[in-house]
Amino acid sequence: MLRWLSTAWRKPKLPFRRHFVMFALISFVAIAQLTWWSVFQFSEGRRLIETQNGYWQQQIVVAYQLRTTLGADFEIWLANTFPDLEIVTGGVVEVKPAARQKLEAFIHKRMRMFISEGAFFGLLVLAGVLFMFRTLREEIDIEHKQSVFLSAMSHELKTPITSLRMYVDTLRERELPQAKRAELLGVMSLDLNRLNDLIEQLLQAQRVLTPKTALPLERIDLSEETVRAVNDLKERILFSGKHRLNVDTEYGLEAMADPRRWQLVVKNLVDNAVKYAPAGGMIDVYLAKRDGKIELTVSDEGQGFAPDEPARLFERFYRIGDEDTRASQGVGLGLYLVKEIVSAMRGTVSAASPGPGKGSTFTVTVPEARNEHRA
Amino acid sequence: MPERILIVEDEQHIADGLKLNLEAEGFDTTHAADGLTAIEAIMSGEHDLVLLDVMLPGASGFDVCETVRGRGNHVPILFLTARDSDDARIRGLELGGDDYITKPFSIRELIQRVRAIFRRNNWYRETPEPEKLLKVGECTVDFEAFTANTPSGVVTLTQKECMILKLLAEREGQVVTREEIIEGVWGYDRYPSTRTIDNLIVRLRKLLEEDPRTPRYLHTIYAAGYKFTGSPADTK
Numbered sequence: 265m266l267r268w269l270s271t272a273w274r275k276p277k278l279p280f281r282r283h284f285v286m287f288a289l290i291s292f293v294a295i296a297q298l299t300w301w302s303v304f305q306f307s308e309g310r311r312l313i314e315t316q317n318g319y320w321q322q323q324i325v326v327a328y329q330l331r332t333t334l335g336a337d338f339e340i341w342l343a344n345t346f347p348d349l350e351i352v353t354g355g356v357v358e359v360k361p362a363a364r365q366k367l368e369a370f371i372h373k374r375m376r377m378f379i380s381e382g383a384f385f386g387l388l389v390l391a392g393v394l395f396m397f398r399t400l401r402e403e404i405d406i407e408h409k410q411s412v413f414l415s416a417m418s419h420e421l422k423t424p425i426t427s428l429r430m431y432v433d434t435l436r437e438r439e440l441p442q443a444k445r446a447e448l449l450g451v452m453s454l455d456l457n458r459l460n461d462l463i464e465q466l467l468q469a470q471r472v473l474t475p476k477t478a479l480p481l482e483r484i485d486l487s488e489e490t491v492r493a494v495n496d497l498k499e500r501i502l503f504s505g506k507h508r509l510n511v512d513t514e515y516g517l518e519a520m521a522d523p524r525r526w527q528l529v530v531k532n533l534v535d536n537a538v539k540y541a542p543a544g545g546m547i548d549v550y551l552a553k554r555d556g557k558i559e560l561t562v563s564d565e566g567q568g569f570a571p572d573e574p575a576r577l578f579e580r581f582y583r584i585g586d587e588d589t590r591a592s593q594g595v596g597l598g599l600y601l602v603k604e605i606v607s608a609m610r611g612t613v614s615a616a617s618p619g620p621g622k623g624s625t626f627t628v629t630v631p632e633a634r635n636e637h638r639a
Numbered sequence: 640m641p642e643r644i645l646i647v648e649d650e651q652h653i654a655d656g657l658k659l660n661l662e663a664e665g666f667d668t669t670h671a672a673d674g675l676t677a678i679e680a681i682m683s684g685e686h687d688l689v690l691l692d693v694m695l696p697g698a699s700g701f702d703v704c705e706t707v708r709g710r711g712n713h714v715p716i717l718f719l720t721a722r723d724s725d726d727a728r729i730r731g732l733e734l735g736g737d738d739y740i741t742k743p744f745s746i747r748e749l750i751q752r753v754r755a756i757f758r759r760n761n762w763y764r765e766t767p768e769p770e771k772l773l774k775v776g777e778c779t780v781d782f783e784a785f786t787a788n789t790p791s792g793v794v795t796l797t798q799k800e801c802m803i804l805k806l807l808a809e810r811e812g813q814v815v816t817r818e819e820i821i822e823g824v825w826g827y828d829r830y831p832s833t834r835t836i837d838n839l840i841v842r843l844r845k846l847l848e849e850d851p852r853t854p855r856y857l858h859t860i861y862a863a864g865y866k867f868t869g870s871p872a873d874t875k
Contacts, residue, residue, distance in 0.1 A: 415722075418721050418722070419694055419721045422721040422742040422743055423650050423653065423721065423742070424652075425742075425743045426650075426653055426721075426742040426743035426744065427650065427652040427653050427656060428743075429743045429744075429745070429746075430653065430656040430657070430660070430743075430746050431652075431656055433660075433745060433746045433747065434656060434659060434660060434746065437746075437747075438660075438663060451652050451655070451656075454652070455652060
């Protein structure tokens with residue numbers, strides 16, 4: 265928690281300080297109230313003892329004043345009127361030890377009660393504070409992710425639109441050779457594809473987040489769907505000319521899945537590799553049967569990630585680094601969708617990297633259809 | 640010789656489109672795809688204008704601008720960005736940017752803004768030799784070095800401060816409205832606010848006037864603008 269606090273405190277973009285001040289203020293008031301209440305109860309016990317001692321002293325004074333008047337009846341009168349007093353050796357009137365013990369026992373009982381109640385109350389306050397802290401942390405995290413998402417979304421939408429607008433203006437206003445016009449139209453087509461992919465991702469994310477719209481799983485040939493998905497991407501990868509693609513799929517592997525969503529899994533993982541792989545880098549896609557399950561691996565020679573990054577990579581709207589220095593396209597939905605789709609297929613997804621700058625491998629494992637339905 | 644424009648943009652399609660259009664308009668262009676390469680290219684001093692995207696790998700456009708200005712480079716910078724909030728716009732311009740255009744933009748508007756920047760820049764650079772030094776009381780402002788030699792030492796001025804002083808000095812004895820300053824120095828009407836100009840004048844007075852509360856050279860004319868006074872003999 266301390267580590268998170270210090271990290272969050274240093275991040276100026278998080279709306280942390282305002283929340284932290286509120287949180288610290290409420291915690292301070294709660295703890296101050298609890299402390300004051302404990303001190304008050306302790307001093308109240310002491311005051312009770314002092315008051316009772318005062319009463320007894322007054323009773324002793326009255327008893328000595330009436331002793332001569334009452335004569336032989338004094339002892340009976342004393343027992344009836346002031347039952348906490350007794351006459352001891354030498355005719356001295358004093359408080360019975362039993363009465364003192366009874367008072368002390370009462371006070372101790374009260375103190376025990378207050379201590380236990382105080383501790384309980386303290387635990388309640390602590391639990392409340394921790395709950396608030398947790399809620400606050402989640403809220404800050406969501407707020408931060410929303411801000412990153414909006415920033416990334418704005419960039420992802422405006423970039424192809426800017427490009428399209430510029431090329432439309434250019435084609436309309438400039439005299440260009442036919443070959444150049446065809447080239448510009450090719451670029452515009454890629455921009456349209458980029459917009460279309462983004463919208464498709466958003467729609468898929470919306471469907472994944474709404475369980476009622478979940479499509480039923482059917483028996484499909486994962487090998488065929490994987491090749492189909494990679495073929496869709498090939499044109500873009502070859503056009504950019506920056507990456508080499510190596511695909512190796514075992515034939516006839518079947519699983520229970522939705523074909524469009526499986527293609528989205530493959531496309532998102534390959535897209536992810538394209539974003540982070542350096543120019544000239546190789547992207548490997550393998551689909552094979554391993555230990556009775558189907559395993560898809562997508563590896564790249566890109567920037568990789570730190571050992572503590574994999575847990576967050578599949579979170580919704582999570583993006584590595586700062587948006588101002590964004591090194592890749594995307595809005596933080598691709599890997600999240602992969603995780604959700606694969607989970608719906610009762611599969612798992614994991615990411616591994618030897619370290620920053622050393623590439624990464626994403627592995628998806630799903631159960632084979634034959635094992636499930638031919639038993 | 641055509642003006643040289645550095646395009647700092649990580650999106651290849653946009654960079655290619657800008658290059659095509661700017662070259663068709665007669666400019667020379669070079670391209671940098673990330674912030675660190677951009678800093679290096681700007682500091683080489685080979686460019687007359689920089690079109691600078693904000694979201695960049697390596698170092699953001701804001702960082703690039705802040706870095707090169709910090710190193711004393713005054714090449715005009717026009718920000719191109721997807722962000723259209725006032726905060727982002729003001730931040731970019733306060734860091735030393737000269738203009739700001741949001742994506743998606745019309746290429747015709749961009750080219751107009753580029754030409755406007757060159758016009759303002761040429762007006763500033765083409766100051767005749769004797770007028771490159773302006774005497775304000777005991778201080779001397781060097782428009783070429785962006786410095787002011789004051790009794791307490793040499794102070795570095797920003798390009799905008801120098802441009803305001805130059806504009807006022809050119810119309811010595813006349814009232815120059817805040818709108819005229821915006822038009823002459825920034826060239827468009829969305830930024831800065833007139834309040835920003837007041838703040839720049841306050842800073843100039845602190846640097847150049849003996850008693851900034853009773854200015855002798857940089858006067859505020861209530862509800863009108865500003866006026867610079869100083870005898871012609873003093874301005875050499």
